[in-house]
Amino acid sequence: MDTAKAPVGDVPAPAATSRRAPRVLRVREHTVEIVSDSGEGAQKCGQIFGAVSAKMGNGVWTVEIIPAEIQPPARTPPGGSGNRVRIGVGPVTNGGDEANLVVAFNEQVLLGRHRLHAIADDAVILLDDVWSRHDDAEVRRQWEAGLLELGSKAYRIVPVPLEEESQKLVENPRKGKNMFALGVLCWIYGRDLDRAREQIAHQFRGKKDATAQNVALLDAGHAWADAHLDLRVDVPATPTDAAMVVTNGNEAIGMGAMAAGMSLCAMYPITPATSVSHYLGEAFDRAGGLLHQAEDEIAAAGVAIGASYAGRTAFTITSGPGLALKTEFLGLAVMTETPLVLVDVQRGGPSTGLPTKVEQSDLLAAMFGQPGDAPKVVLAPATIEECFHVMVTARRIAESFRVPVLVLSDANLATGVQPWPRPTPDAAWQAEPPELTAVAEGTKPYDWDGRLGLSRRVAPGTPGGMHTVTGLSHDERSKVAYDAETHARGCTMRSRKLAVLQQTLVPPTVVGPASGDLLVVGWGSTKGAIEEAADRARAEGLSVATLHLRFLSPLEPGLTEVFRRYRRVMTVEINYSDAPDDPFVTEENRRRGQLSMLLRSATLVDVDCWTLVRGEPLRPGQVLAAMRRRAQTGGGA
Amino acid sequence: MPSDPAAVAAALAAVAPAFSAWRSAVAATAEEVRGLLARQAAGDGAAAALGSFAAGRIDVGRFVGLAVRRAPADPAAAEAMRRAAAVLSALAGAPAGEQCVVRVAAGTSMRDAVHDAWRRLGRAFGAAHAVGLVQQGRAATEAEEGLVRGLAPGLWTRRERRVAPPLVVDVAGADLDVGALLAGLDGGAKVVLLVSGPCAPAPLVRLVTPGTFVLQTSDPAELAVLSKVAGPAVAALVPEDAAAFVHEPARGPTLSTRLVLRRVPKGAGRGPVGPWSAAQQAEELAQLVALGATDVPALASVPGVPAVDDPAGRVATWLLGAVDWKDLG
Incomplete structure (x- = not known):
């Protein structure tokens, strides 16, 4: 690929008159970024490009480029929004180091990525140069200064008239540039246009007009690239007969919860966890189940604990600040030995921190974030596929050990998209409901096995098992008891369960x-x-x-x-x-x-x-x- | 006199999507129960239940030994599971023509025939409930055995009613009793009546309710529309001297927009048909004509609750729309 440095402030004209026959760069992997102002749809472009690549048989990992603010000012370096898509011949497990090709809707969002060292020195950059001719002199000045700064690297900058070409098809080019860019990318990477059209139809399902317009933009971008560009990249795909699914981690968690037989999710919206509930909202509606959006994080935990106590398998999902709010209720679940699965999709902290950005800072809070001694199980999936399967194991452990299980995902898994083998759900994953057969009158609800700390769960309504549940220190009959011996024994039993679980684990590989x-x-x-x-x-x-x-x-x-x-x-x-x-x-x-x-x-x-x-x-x-x-x-x- | 095979074929084609949905649900349940039985036999349920994430990370044998409280093997429970599995497999395997066509012998009760068919097909739901009871440790009870013998539509859950098995009822006009359908005409139920011989002019008018698709026609080709209806639907293929009309809930908020009268026989000067007197037949016909001319917007709009023009109607619509109807079924 030609990595000649573009003249600063003097971007070459579109190559219509000087186009050479395209040269094809054949590589084992390539990383592309699409970046725009927030609201211009670069993320959707990247998502569709990633999904099409995955469906063609390439390994794919996508990383969302998300500004911290919902609607940051336009044309600012920190306000860039978009997607990084790393595609490979074989499986791709992460977002890689630097982008080899960038589509930028303006020079300011490009500068944002440049300053983060996210772009390879010899990258090809397709940049909309409409700003160089802008009516506002300040915009033209920013353009020139921006290109001067970008000139510190050997990028090959290729002007692409995204806005002007899109305007031929749509009134508001902010709503069309992304699909035009998708067409350009499909041409460069030899993507199957029919698959791209199908994916657009899927993304805009239920909106016929939008689908038709976006397909027209896709085709226009493809045709423009064919007429003007001289660079193509071939990352050979290896189609497989194996059934695969292409999802992000949050969708995988939602699917996993359903596969695990969890029929109630109580939550309160919080970035970056909310999209789990978006998925479940649709899926529960079709397949049965209840998504409960509570009035706050605390109530969401309470509802999940209540439902679980009553015999339903419930889970709650949140992010760091929500985990902090759920602290008291988590302690109640530990004390009452109520099975509970809590998913924490971690983000940057402390406090409200970096809502859209990844961090792994909740580990110790998950383990120790309660007053008093409150042992809990903490699991961490490492891949998007594991986000699905961890829910099955989490539920089983929660119910077998009568303990809260915290699943720590993060924003990287939540928004990353990857193809993974389609799971074959097993009826055994959907654990039986708690045993409701009558127990002998006076059966103790915490009839601890003194060696294991485990006891049979007595759900409300179990004949003979009537008891009053309490978060206070209690004895085996669930009677409030403040004496030293009873409290010490309760602490020991609740802690012993974790030791027993650890004894069932296999040393890691x-x-x-x-x-x-x-x-x-x-x-x-x-x-x-x-x-x-x-x-x-x-x-x-x-x-x-x-x-x-x-x-x-x-x-x-x-x-x-x-x-x-x-x-x-x-x-x-x-x-x-x-x-x-x-x-x-x-x-x-x-x-x-x-x-x-x-x-x-x-x-x-x-x-x-x-x-x-x-x-x-x-x-x-x-x-x-x-x-x-x-x-x-x-x-x- | 049984209906001709072409009419039966048209009726079965019309209910084919509903039958397919019901059979898929039954087949999936049968597969699950067979899986449970197989795992019980192999004793590997615990490994499967822990899921793939645990593979290579949890010693399943140790996990089961320490943490899983297993009920002792119960032969009665296993037998109950096998009974349920057998019922499900049989129902999932038989074609629609065998399961859904009900022939009402002349002079006998259509109500009994229809209710027997629904109870027989409802064994699929009963078997699933029975498996649930077994898993809760309540095997081989009278309740469990009864569920497998038959389950009337009144005992089907809301979700089960959505995948209700369709029926094609071959009945003489003299034995036609549309009231027999009321217990099951809900959720996604589809019923086709193939009426032969003398028949009342507008028997299906008694089934017109805001959410129910009702078709009375003499043209077998029209039955195909049933395959596109999502909610409860009933269609009758009647002789040509009977009325022809269609009530389509999806057509609009008011009764007049939903009900289309295609043919209204003149006069009701007929003699009795089966137990239905001439006066009753005249009443039905008059009711059909009246409904076709009536517009009762507020009531007609439940539960879709679209806007209506008059203020009182809007208030009534709002009040009715605020009620959560979905759990009534």
Whole structure:
């Protein structure tokens, strides 16, 4: 691909008169970004492009580029909205490092990505140059300054008249540029236009006029590219006969909840978790089930706990600030030993923090965020496919152990789109309702097995099992009891369950050498980036292995023994940690990554950490750099 | 005199989508129950129940040993499950012509014939309920056995009524008793009446309600419209001297827009037909004509609740629209 630097402030005219025969770049993977002002539909363009690529048989991972504000000012670098789509010959597990091709609706949103180092030095940039001819002199000045700044890199900037061409078909080009851009991308990447048309029809289902107009824009973009562009990219697709689904993580969670037989979801809208309820709202309506939008986060937890106590399998879904509000009710579920599944789609914090951006900062809050001793199970899916399957396991554990199970997803999984094997639902996933057969009169609702801490669940209405439920310290009959012995026994029984669960877990699998210089431990959505980085590190001759945890409370067994086989152990996380050489930071006061803290206390191994809190998914190149430093020097990352 | 095969075929084609939906539901349930039985036999239910996320991460044997309280094997429960599975499999396997066509012998009760058919087909829902009882540890009770023997439409749940099995009823005009259909004409129920011999002129007028599709015609080709109706629907193929009309709930908010009279026989100077006196027949015909000329917007708009013109009607519409009707069925 021609990576010649475009003259600053003097973008070449559309190549209509000088178009060469297109050259085809054949690569194993390519990353494209579409970025626009908020409301111009770049996200929809990227979503459709990603879905079409996945359906053609390419590996795909998409990352939403979302401004922190709902409607940020137009033409501002931080206000860019869009999508990164990484497509490959084989499976793609993360968003990659830098974009190889960018479609930008204006130079300001492009600058936003440029300043985040999200674009490769030799990237091809398709930029709408309508702004260079704008009536407003200030806009023209911004254009020239922007291109001057972009000139610091060797981008090949190709002008594309997105707005002018779209205006030929639609009155408001803000509502049409995205589908024109999609047509351009389909031409460059050789995407199947019929599939693109089908996907547009799916996206705009129920809106015939919109579908027809968008298809016309798609075709126009494709035709324009065919007449004017000289670059094409071939990322060979490998179609499979296996049935696949293409979803984001939130949709997968919703599907998984239904497959697990959860028939009630109580929630309150919160970014980035809300789209689970959008999915369930439609799906429950067709298949049965109840989506309850409560008046607030606290009530949502209460409804879920109440429904679960009454025998229905219920779950609630939220994000960090909502988790904080649900704290008291979560304690009640622990105390009353009511099964509950709570999904926390993590975002940047603290407080309302970064609503649309990814972070893994809720781990310790999920584990310890209650006053009093409140043991809970914490699971973390690592892929979009696991977002589906974790719901089945979470429900089973919650009901078998009468315990809240927290599932930690994050904004990266929530909005990322990937093809994954279509699951075959199993009736056994839909666990039986609680046993309602009569019990002997006077049966204790907390008839703890003194060794296991487990007891039979007595649902309301069970003949012979009448009792009063309470959040106060209680004895086995659920009678309020403040005496020392009773309280201590209750704490022991509730805690013992986690130890028992941990004894059923299998030691985790290490990827890479069984012993060596460096073991990198991760959790959640970082798996793809970490494992890709480790692959690259091993290709460079470094002795690096990885281990990705799914059970965080209780922790998977055998970690101490595994850690001791490596000279260094380091977690990689998307949460905050002090750099060792920061002012005032010492070994003693250094705040470490959350998993790192957990592992140090559980294993007494000197587990280091490397973390970032930039509101972005980790890039494999960033992780690789940290691995190199840690493996080669042993120094702080 | 039984209806001709072409009419039966047209009727079966009209209810084919409804039959397909019902049979799919029954087949899926049968598959689930067979899966439960197979897992019970193999003893691997716990592994499956933990799901794929647990594979390689949880030692299932240990999990079951420590955390799963298993009821001792109950032969009666297993037998009850097998009974339910057999009923479901039989119902899922038989074609519509065998299951849905009810022939009312001359001089016998259409009510009994129709209700027997619904009870027989309702065994599918009863079997599913029975499996639920077994899973709750209430196997081999009288209730469970009764469910598998038959379940009347009055006991079907709202969701079951949405996938109600259709019926094609072959009946002589003298034995036609549309009141027999009331118990099951709900949800997604579809009924086609093939009426032969002398017949009252407007028997189906008694079934006209705001949400029910009602078609009385002499043209078998018209029955096909039933396949496109989402809600409850009844159609009768009647002799040519009877009235012809259609009441389509989807056509509009008022009765006059929904009801189209295509043919109204002149006069009701007939003798009795079966138990229906000439006066009763005249009443039905008069009612049909009156409905065709009537516009009662507020009541007619329930539960769709579109806007109407007069203020009182708007208030009534609003009040009725504020009521949650969906749980009434």
